[in-house]
Amino acid sequence: MSGRRAGAVRDVLALVLLPVPLMVAALPGAFAGGGTRRWFGGRGESVRADAQAAKDAAAAAFYELDTAQRDLRISIETITAVDDSPAARRAQEGFASLGRRIDEVSQAYISAVDAHDLDRDDLEAAVASRARTELTKAKDELLRVKGDLERFGQGLGPLLEKAETQLARLAPAVERARQALLSASTALDSARGSGLRADDLAARLAALAPELTKLNQGAGRHGVAETLQRADHVLREAEAVRSEAEQLPERAAEIDRRLVSLRTRAQALTTRAGAVDPVLSELRRRFAAACWQDLQHVPEQAVVTVRQAEEKLKEAGKAREEQRWADATALLATVRALLNSTDEAVSAAGDRLQRLNAVAKDPQQEIERTRFAIRDAQRLAMAGRSTPDPRHARPLDDSVARLDRAVAGLQSGRHPDYWRFLTETETVRQTVARVVAQIRGERGAGA
Template sequence: MSNDWTGRSAQPRRPGRQGPPPSPLALAHEARGALQEQFYRVDQFQSDIGGTVKLYAELLPERAGRTGVVPGWATLDAKATELIVAYLEALDRFDPLEECTPAQVIDATHLFGQLAPKLGLLGNDMEGFLERFGPELRRVGEVRHQVETRLGAAAAKVQEAEAAWLRMTNDGFQFEVADQAIARARIAGRKLAAAGSLLTPDKATEGAEVVEKLASEALALATDLPRRAATLRNRIPSLATRIDALETRAGSVPEAMRALRREFSTPNWDDLARRETDVAELLADARSRVARLRQLHEAGDLTAALVALDELETRLDEAGTVVDGPRERLALLRALRDDPQHRYDTTRFQLRDARYLIMNGKTVASQPWAGRLDRAAAELIALEGLLEGHHHPDYWDLHVRLDALNQQIRTLIDDYRAAH
């Protein structure tokens, strides 16, 4: 919208028959109306453009520092504030017009006539600003859409977790840990949504990732806990059966340890001997834990029952290591003693594959890959001489070091592929 400001306070009259000239009060009302029209126009521009520029500076600070949007608007905004103050003072000074003296009415008409063109020209400048920087300011909408999309995705994750939590409660399950998790996800989601209008895309992504992590934790608990609780009735008998099987296998521990002591030097089995007497204690503890688990399940304390289940399974894994350790160690040491070359060859082939991958037809490998290859090769050469000249070799140490070298080579291969 543009305006022609000529200093005239009234529209030209039609030719022909003339009516009585307008009274001074009517001219004052007309001037005030024209002034108010321009004020409303400037006020609307100031509100709309000013709000967008503020968001532009907050959401796109790097761009705002390079373009002339913010300083250009600041100049117009300062002029607008100055003229609006003058406008309000003018209205207040001659309010109401009907009670003003004739001299005051003339003064009001003159003042209104001075301010209206100034506001009109400022409105034109604001309109020109919008035409010039409109494409740049439209980036605010794009950023807002990007932020809203990211926040919407996070909110959807919270809703998914809430749906799972509601299904859990509707099925008659109640777990305090799940209740706390969904509460944390909800609170984080509400805080993120409340801050959404002020977030840059990076900040929105950062906050959304936190919300999604909390929602995923809540979803996992609301889904997993009821499923595990529902299987408790069948899990308890199976755990008792597992303990029976461990107890049966425990009978072979003394025989396996005797064979280890007879066939191999102390370093090969000393770590197992230190735990040989733990077998009976571990199995007794496991049976006690099964009985406690059964009591908790029958009492309906599912939260405590699941905690007890986790602890019991950890203890059974430990017991299985102690019970099966001597037998498995004996088989491993015998195989290594009877054919150590097989283990060396396995590592050698793996090292050769790593060398082929890194060299790739070149005569010299680049760093740091060449250094890592050389260190692995040197370790293999050292291990190949580990058994020489020993009447009672430490096969277990050889096994541990070969395993470590194999892992070192696999890591080298993975790192090289990731870098290329």
């Protein structure tokens, strides 16, 4: 409310709250001997008393409205400090509109008070009656607006609850962020104390310093929502730095272990690669070219990939010395992939010879294994049916024909292509497995 209205409130309240004896003493001519009002007594005195009662009631209504407006302003400020949603903006606009109505009825009340001096000795009954009417009207308007204000305040319940919840989160969120930063700094100091530089972690922690400054400046400057978001961001980043700093010694030790392990594995693969030539020699001597041609470059390729792995190991060792942990980890992953591919290639030669020896000695075992898979799938396809589903029968019939062709291929020529025979039977079993999975899937879905 305006300064003029506030002054009027104080004047009115001072008058309302004046002790009765003093108030009576303050009325000129209140006692006989000082001159009497010419209209005291009878109806005139009753009208003056009614007017004064109306003035007191209007003053009380004015005070109650002012108090309600102050309380609601606090609620609106709480909401707008946290919430910038359309609903919050509408609430702010609604409060401003009510404020304009409050200014209007307050001005009407103050004007009514200023227009009538109820303490005048020569106050006429008609004037007192008019004052009572105007003051009663002002009181009614004040109470009406106060009712609207209260109803408006009740409608703010959800917005206010949400805002108060966020405000309640504010202090704990900021404190958690500060504690997380402290823990991260402590963990970083501990890692450095063990001889690890952790420069990248230190840089990440230093980057949070401006954020901490803004947190310390508070929500009054940066807003509640922004401060909460900043606190959450600082908390996440600081906890990540703390976690990595705590794990850094173990990470360094793990990289050291992997360096040793992969060096040992590379040496072992070099030895194993040297044993591939005798295997290839036997394959060339005993089996058709188609059985080993794809393996003849394994020894040379193994030498190349092992050399590449050893070079990457040197780079990883240097990265470890320079404490470039991410680089060291990535290089070790590359080394592992190179050694895995070499291991598979070197193992493939020995596995090929073993499988070819087995099928050359007894191809019937491979044939029966494949026929059993086909017959099992055929029984499943016919289960509960008089005729098989063409979608299942066709690939199974094709598998039978393909197996027959593979068997016939073993009987043609002096040096059968046993490897082609093995790849054909493997392909047949894969086809059969897909049909079985399809049948079971369809029946499971229909169950």
